[in-house]
Amino acid sequence: MLNLLRTVQLALKSLMLHKLRSGLTMLGIVFGVFSVIAMLAIGEGASQQAQKQVLQLGATNIIVRSVKPPRENASAQNQNSFVLRYGLKRADYDLLSRTIPTVLQAVPIREITKACRYLHREMNCRIVGCTPEYLDMNNLELAQGRFISDKDRREKTNVCVLAAQAAEELFQFNDPIGQSVKIADRRYAVVGITAAREASAAIGGSMSGQEFNKDIYIPLETMRVRMGDLDIDRRQGSFSAEEVELNQITLTISDVDQVVPTAGVIRESLQGTHKSGNDYSVVVPQELLKQAAQIRTIFNVVLGSIAAISLIVGGIGIMNIMLATVTERTREIGIRRALGAKRQDITTQFLTETIVLAGSGGLIGVLLGLSTPWVFDGMKSVATRFFFESGGGSEFSEMFTNLNPQVVPASLPLAFGISVGIGVIFGMYPARSAAQLDPIEALRHE
Amino acid sequence: MSLAAQVIDLQKDYMLGAVPVQALRGVSVDFPRGDFVAIMGSSGSGKSTLLNLLGALDRPTRGKYIVGGRDVSSMTDDELSTIRNEKIGFIFQSYNLIPQYTVLENIEVPLHYRTGYPTIGDREQQRIRELAEMVGLGERLDHRPFQLSGGQQQRVAIARSLVNDPEIILADEPTGNLDSKTEQEIMEMLLRLNREGRTIIMVTHEPAVARLAKRQIYMKDGVVAGEGVFPG
Numbered sequence: 001m002l003n004l005l006r007t008v009q010l011a012l013k014s015l016m017l018h019k020l021r022s023g024l025t026m027l028g029i030v031f032g033v034f035s036v037i038a039m040l041a042i043g044e045g046a047s048q049q050a051q052k053q054v055l056q057l058g059a060t061n062i063i064v065r066s067v068k069p070p071r072e073n074a075s076a077q078n079q080n081s082f083v084l085r086y087g088l089k090r091a092d093y094d095l096l097s098r099t100i101p102t103v104l105q106a107v108p109i110r111e112i113t114k115a116c117r118y119l120h121r122e123m124n125c126r127i128v129g130c131t132p133e134y135l136d137m138n139n140l141e142l143a144q145g146r147f148i149s150d151k152d153r154r155e156k157t158n159v160c161v162l163a164a165q166a167a168e169e170l171f172q173f174n175d176p177i178g179q180s181v182k183i184a185d186r187r188y189a190v191v192g193i194t195a196a197r198e199a200s201a202a203i204g205g206s207m208s209g210q211e212f213n214k215d216i217y218i219p220l221e222t223m224r225v226r227m228g229d230l231d232i233d234r235r236q237g238s239f240s241a242e243e244v245e246l247n248q249i250t251l252t253i254s255d256v257d258q259v260v261p262t263a264g265v266i267r268e269s270l271q272g273t274h275k276s277g278n279d280y281s282v283v284v285p286q287e288l289l290k291q292a293a294q295i296r297t298i299f300n301v302v303l304g305s306i307a308a309i310s311l312i313v314g315g316i317g318i319m320n321i322m323l324a325t326v327t328e329r330t331r332e333i334g335i336r337r338a339l340g341a342k343r344q345d346i347t348t349q350f351l352t353e354t355i356v357l358a359g360s361g362g363l364i365g366v367l368l369g370l371s372t373p374w375v376f377d378g379m380k381s382v383a384t385r386f387f388f389e390s391g392g393g394s395e396f397s398e399m400f401t402n403l404n405p406q407v408v409p410a411s412l413p414l415a416f417g418i419s420v421g422i423g424v425i426f427g428m429y430p431a432r433s434a435a436q437l438d439p440i441e442a443l444r445h446e
Numbered sequence: 447m448s449l450a451a452q453v454i455d456l457q458k459d460y461m462l463g464a465v466p467v468q469a470l471r472g473v474s475v476d477f478p479r480g481d482f483v484a485i486m487g488s489s490g491s492g493k494s495t496l497l498n499l500l501g502a503l504d505r506p507t508r509g510k511y512i513v514g515g516r517d518v519s520s521m522t523d524d525e526l527s528t529i530r531n532e533k534i535g536f537i538f539q540s541y542n543l544i545p546q547y548t549v550l551e552n553i554e555v556p557l558h559y560r561t562g563y564p565t566i567g568d569r570e571q572q573r574i575r576e577l578a579e580m581v582g583l584g585e586r587l588d589h590r591p592f593q594l595s596g597g598q599q600q601r602v603a604i605a606r607s608l609v610n611d612p613e614i615i616l617a618d619e620p621t622g623n624l625d626s627k628t629e630q631e632i633m634e635m636l637l638r639l640n641r642e643g644r645t646i647i648m649v650t651h652e653p654a655v656a657r658l659a660k661r662q663i664y665m666k667d668g669v670v671a672g673e674g675v676f677p678g
Contacts, residue, residue: 003558003563003565003566006558006566010551013546013547014546017545017546331542332544332545334542335542335543335544335555336544336555336559337503337527337530338501338503338530338536338542339530339531339536339555339556339559339606340527340528340530340531340532340556340559340560340610341527341531341558341559342523342524342527342528342559343523343524343527344524345527345558345559439503440498440503440504443503443538443542
């Protein structure tokens with residue numbers, strides 16, 4: 001072998017002879033390496049996001065949710081009524097909470113979106129009728145005051161707890177505690193405020209995560225008495241009414257290992273009471289976690305192949321240029337052979353040049369890759385400005401803007417290694433063909 | 447009188463398309479140490495083929511070529527490279543410097559390919575400088591070939607041919623591309639090297655240049671047609 005340091009030094013010298021050409025050739029590898037790192041970072045970010053959201057649902061929880069059935073089925077069932085009746089019944093709650101031994105606790109909730117008002121300020125909030133357990137079950141924390149108590153339930157008092165954003169928008173600079181919010185023509189005294197928290201994983205066939213920040217919590221019993229099960233929605237000439245007893249039952253299971261079997265039991269029990277079987281869904285966060293892992297694998301394979309293709313294209317670019325270089329420098333090869341270079345020396349020389357080229361491309365790509373989060377932020381702001389403008393907060397754009405790429409440390413040496421490997425693979429043929437040249441022919445070459 | 451190199455009944459056949467051509471048909475010449483031989487002949491006479499064989503760039507079809515006490519005719523490609531590196535210094539008509547290298551780096555090239563790849567240390571660097579000064583380029587060590595005149599480039603080539611202290615120096619029309627004044631300078635340099643004891647084999651078709659050598663060999667149709675002292 002030639003003296004390594006000197007060989008690299010001379011390779012750099014030859015490459016610097018054609019700066020533009022070397023630079024352009026390198027670009028292919030730069031982008032290839034960058035995309036490997038960026039894609040892995042995006043995949044990692046997405047999976048972390050999914051995992052965090054799923055964990056917020058609670059690993060030992062099972063969530064049973066009412067789902068509005070498709071229109072055709074519904075009308076067939078309720079031909080004589082304007083009112084669409086669907087979803088979980090209070091009887092379901094009794095059934096699930098009393099008959100399944102592994103269920104530690106069951107929390108029923110009812111949600112309706114209504115306009116809420118304080119003084120002249122009004123906003124649409126999700127009114128959640130719930131029980132005291134709701135707080136812990138959703139990992140919510142109180143910022144101020146107290147949550148709904150059992151006494152509130154028993155006495156069906158008109159109290160409410162505001163989520164962070166709702167409190168801020170309705171009260172702004174005033175202290176909400178002790179004030180009252182007007183919901184559907186009735187006043188509710190504010191007794192507490194929850195701290196802001198991130199949305200959790202999407203459930204019940206929706207892509208968007210559950211947002212907790214615009215909620216207003218009131219006791220479930222109060223809600224039943226004041227608002228009833230019927231929710232009438234009038235807007236722009238259309239009229240619809242839904243009758244839902246419970247929107248969601250969250251069940252906490254005694255043991256992590258029991259979650260999946262219990263989910264099976266729950267599905268079976270509900271099949272008995274819901275013949276149509278399409279007006280509720282059972283969500284198991286643990287299963288979501290597994291799904292997320294699967295999606296991540298698919299994600300990585302797809303993105304990985306795209307990155308691999310761009311690296312191969314980069315490699316072909318390098319090979320192309322090196323073949324041209326060998327032809328162009330045939331004379332030089334002849335001179336070196338005459339001065340005593342062995343075939344192996346010529347191979348080493350050109351291979352080194354290719355590896356140096358690919359390696360420097362790889363290095364630049366790694367540096368670019370490290371900047372993925374910033375690049376992605378830029379993309380986000382551009383995308384939000386130009387593409388999601390009309391959609392406002394569509395589910396996809398929400399998912400996109402909540403995504404924070406995480407550069408995987410292992411991907412840096414990996415991507416750099418691949419770039420060097422590309423140099424070796426695609427440099428081998430040009431280097432060998434250079435070495436195979438006949439010295440006499442090469443010397444005569446113009 | 448010891449021999450620097452010796453060829454014995456050297457033959458070389460080529461396939462020119464489907465037609466076999468005998469480029470050399472039995473050449474035997476002795477090159478004593480300190481000799482200065484001019485090989486002359488018209489094109490097609492086989493002098494280029496002979497030079498390629500003498501330069502160990504090619505192997506003869508038959509016959510022997512002995513340089514430094516070893517027979518080159520049956521060596522492997524790698525062994526031929528070693529012979530070229532250690533025993534032979536090349537000077538070409540078109541200088542054949544490496545364009546991206548400076549004067550110093552060009553002189554250095556043969557050192558890269560020495561057996562065992564020893565590091566190029568201060569002693570070698572010193573030798574390269576001395577050689578550059580000897581050929582009168584002490585002021586232009588960092589110039590690249592395109593910044594030099596033809597004569598200067600050829601002097602770099604001469605310095606390069608000497609760096610590994612070879613047995614013989616092969617010069618292929620060393621003054622072919624130069625004007626008469628520079629030609630004279632280069633020839634004086636070669637003559638000086640010869641006086642210092644170097645063996646030089648030079649191919650030329652200019653009688654005026656050939657006359658400066660100690661003896662001349664005339665090639666014709668792949669054999670030595672005449673040998674002697676000019677104007678023989």
